[in-house]
Amino acid sequence: MRGAWLALAALVVLLADASLLAGVARNRSGEPESELELTERELPLLSAGWGEEEVTAVVLRLDWDGPGWSRTSRHVLTDWFDRSKLEAAGYDCSYPVEAEDAATHYGRMLPREAWVVLEHEADAWRRWLEEEPLGLEEQVGRLGGGEEARARAAELEKEHERMGVGGSRLFPVDVGTDARLLRARYPDRTRYAIVRGVVKASFSRGFEPPRLRGEISRLPVETLHVPRAMRRLLDDVRRRDREDRVRRAREKGETSRPTGRHPEMREPRYAVRVR
Amino acid sequence: MSRQQGGEPRASVESAQRRADRIQAFRLELEELERDGILHLTGADRDRLRSHHDSLLAALANAYDVDRTEVEKRLSVGMRIASFLGAIALSAAAYFLFDRIWGLLSAPVQVAFVAAAPLVALAAAEVAARRDRPLYFAGLVAVASFVLNLSALETLFNIAWSPSRLAAWSAFAWVLAYAYGLRVLLAVAIVFFMVFLAEAVSRLCGYGWEAFFYRPENFVAAGVILFALPSAVPHRKLESFPPIYRIFGALAVYGSVLVLAFSGQYSSMPLRIDTVETGYQLAGFALGGLGIWMGIRQGRAEVTNVSSVFAVTLLYLKFFDWWWDWMPKWLFFLVLGGAAVGLLVLLRRVRGTLRGARA
Numbered sequence: 001m002r003g004a005w006l007a008l009a010a011l012v013v014l015l016a017d018a019s020l021l022a023g024v025a026r027n028r029s030g031e032p033e034s035e036l037e038l039t040e041r042e043l044p045l046l047s048a049g050w051g052e053e054e055v056t057a058v059v060l061r062l063d064w065d066g067p068g069w070s071r072t073s074r075h076v077l078t079d080w081f082d083r084s085k086l087e088a089a090g091y092d093c094s095y096p097v098e099a100e101d102a103a104t105h106y107g108r109m110l111p112r113e114a115w116v117v118l119e120h121e122a123d124a125w126r127r128w129l130e131e132e133p134l135g136l137e138e139q140v141g142r143l144g145g146g147e148e149a150r151a152r153a154a155e156l157e158k159e160h161e162r163m164g165v166g167g168s169r170l171f172p173v174d175v176g177t178d179a180r181l182l183r184a185r186y187p188d189r190t191r192y193a194i195v196r197g198v199v200k201a202s203f204s205r206g207f208e209p210p211r212l213r214g215e216i217s218r219l220p221v222e223t224l225h226v227p228r229a230m231r232r233l234l235d236d237v238r239r240r241d242r243e244d245r246v247r248r249a250r251e252k253g254e255t256s257r258p259t260g261r262h263p264e265m266r267e268p269r270y271a272v273r274v275r
Numbered sequence: 276m277s278r279q280q281g282g283e284p285r286a287s288v289e290s291a292q293r294r295a296d297r298i299q300a301f302r303l304e305l306e307e308l309e310r311d312g313i314l315h316l317t318g319a320d321r322d323r324l325r326s327h328h329d330s331l332l333a334a335l336a337n338a339y340d341v342d343r344t345e346v347e348k349r350l351s352v353g354m355r356i357a358s359f360l361g362a363i364a365l366s367a368a369a370y371f372l373f374d375r376i377w378g379l380l381s382a383p384v385q386v387a388f389v390a391a392a393p394l395v396a397l398a399a400a401e402v403a404a405r406r407d408r409p410l411y412f413a414g415l416v417a418v419a420s421f422v423l424n425l426s427a428l429e430t431l432f433n434i435a436w437s438p439s440r441l442a443a444w445s446a447f448a449w450v451l452a453y454a455y456g457l458r459v460l461l462a463v464a465i466v467f468f469m470v471f472l473a474e475a476v477s478r479l480c481g482y483g484w485e486a487f488f489y490r491p492e493n494f495v496a497a498g499v500i501l502f503a504l505p506s507a508v509p510h511r512k513l514e515s516f517p518p519i520y521r522i523f524g525a526l527a528v529y530g531s532v533l534v535l536a537f538s539g540q541y542s543s544m545p546l547r548i549d550t551v552e553t554g555y556q557l558a559g560f561a562l563g564g565l566g567i568w569m570g571i572r573q574g575r576a577e578v579t580n581v582s583s584v585f586a587v588t589l590l591y592l593k594f595f596d597w598w599w600d601w602m603p604k605w606l607f608f609l610v611l612g613g614a615a616v617g618l619l620v621l622l623r624r625v626r627g628t629l630r631g632a633r634a
Contacts, residue, residue: 005454016443056378110486198483220435
């Protein structure tokens with residue numbers, strides 16, 4: 001009797017593996033949906049952090065939200081994701097935003113899956129470059145004036161400059177529930193990728209009238225494993241980065257092992273064609 | 276009795292252990308009775324009985340590796356804990372070894388490696404079973420290998436997460452639990468199944484997979500199914516399994532009710548938050564009472580215990596909600612203590628009534 005149970009267990013393993021591999025084969029057959037040439041700016045090497053020197057796999061991290069952490073970039077990234085786009089992503093936004101319990105109503109809405117259009121090195125990126133940063137004086141004014149605000153504004157301006165050289169140029173520009181419709185709207189397959197993503201509603205009373213917008217919280221695949229046959233260049237880059245970090249740690253007199261933080265922004269050292 | 280060679284193990288092991296326990300208890304009680312002068316066996320009878328029990332215990336130990344004394348039982352518990360810790364440590368070792376060599380292998384070798392891992396672990400579990408080695412260890416390693424297998428393939432081919440992985444892991448752990456009669460694997464299978472079902476419901480409604488976490492109601496269906504399963508499917512050989520189903524089923528339902536009773540915003544019902552909370556508080560007290568009553572009536576200690584803990588937790592949280600802000604702390608805790616004593620009195624009365632009914 002136990003033999004039958006064990007055969008069943010083995011069958012579960014084989015079926016799960018076979019179905020996963022069949023899905024991979026199906027996904028890789030035929031014409032690619034899009035083909036983007038990304039660089040180190042959009043696909044930096046993923047650091048394994050603790051114990052990094054023991055990890056032999058090479059993994060790239062997809063930075064898909066432009067220089068996302070930057071204060072100045074946020075509204076460029078999300079201004080387009082308004083109420084009508086939320087509805088296009090499947091949300092019912094008919095409840096009035098002025099209602100007293102609107103925050104509760106929209107706060108209870110769950111993240112949804114939708115198609116996200118990612119644009120590489122095109123209009124959104126150029127707009128970000130042209131519109132930002134604000135002049136230093138304007139930023140100081142925005143930050144409330146004073147010496148501290150001036151220092152912070154200068155820091156932001158410098159960061160923006162640095163991001164302009166090394167930050168990601170991959171921006172989300174649209175969402176929807178119909179991938180074919182989105183492809184018809186963004187036909188250039190070398191510039192626009194249409195991928196699955198998770199979006200959510202975001203309600204804020206800090207505006208007049210209160211603002212209802214959407215946010216893209218994540219993409220289901222945000223890391224790319226690099227096959228052994230394609231990684232010689234990346235191995236070199238990683239080795240140099242590690243040596244660099246160790247050297248810098250020694251120069252600073254640090255006794256602990258250097259962590260695997262991503263190196264400073266710089267001109268990209270490699271390009272990757274992603275399908 | 277021949278030494279068991281891997282067929283129908285755990286059911287027999289459990290009944291063999293119960294028999295060994297009964298013999299042990301009988302011996303102790305016989306000593307007491309003889310000391311009190313209630314019963315006196317002749318020397319020949321006592322020798323015959325002792326010899327019969329000794330040979331029976333030896334045969335049971337030989338065939339099923341049962342614990343013959345309290346000391347052996349305590350040692351067995353220690354061995355299980357050591358096995359569990361060993362399984363975790365070995366799984367971690369396997370994981371870091373993978374990390375070390377993973378990038379040096381070509382893709383076909385990587386696929387072969389991870390696909391073979393759970394099958395090899397399965398074979399190792401069978402070898403362990405045949406040699407009467409601790410199965411907790413081997414079973415957990417087999418499940419961990421299968422988790423690693425699908426996770427590694429997912430990473431290798433840059434595939435998005437799918438809840439179907441949870442279904443596969445649950446099925447694998449389930450089959451192994453029944454093959455070897457391992458409760459720990461049944462618990463693992465149940466947890467995978469509950470998360471799978473909750474995620475599947477989320478996805479069916481068009482939400483992202485992480486949305487299941489914000490809708491405790493998604494776990495209720497899984498809880499009800501698991502709780503009712505042992506009543507629909509008898510477990511004559513694996514008598515220790517039904518309580519596990521009932522415990523996890525009750526925990527899923529009670530846990531969901533407990534969260535929603537105080538955080539109504541997580542409900543999928545289109546109602547006002549305070550209406551949802553009041554509804555779940557009332558339902559919680561009713562369910563807790565029903566669970567305690569059912570547990571006592573059907574003689575299912577696990578149901579009574581889980582339901583009692585749930586009802587008391589709900590009551591205490593409600594007290595906190597009502598009184599914590601304005602009541603002096605000493606009075607608040609006095610009320611909690613009083614409530615506990617009241618519950619004890621109530622349960623004692625129920626027990627007395629049941630005893631009267633049986634008599």
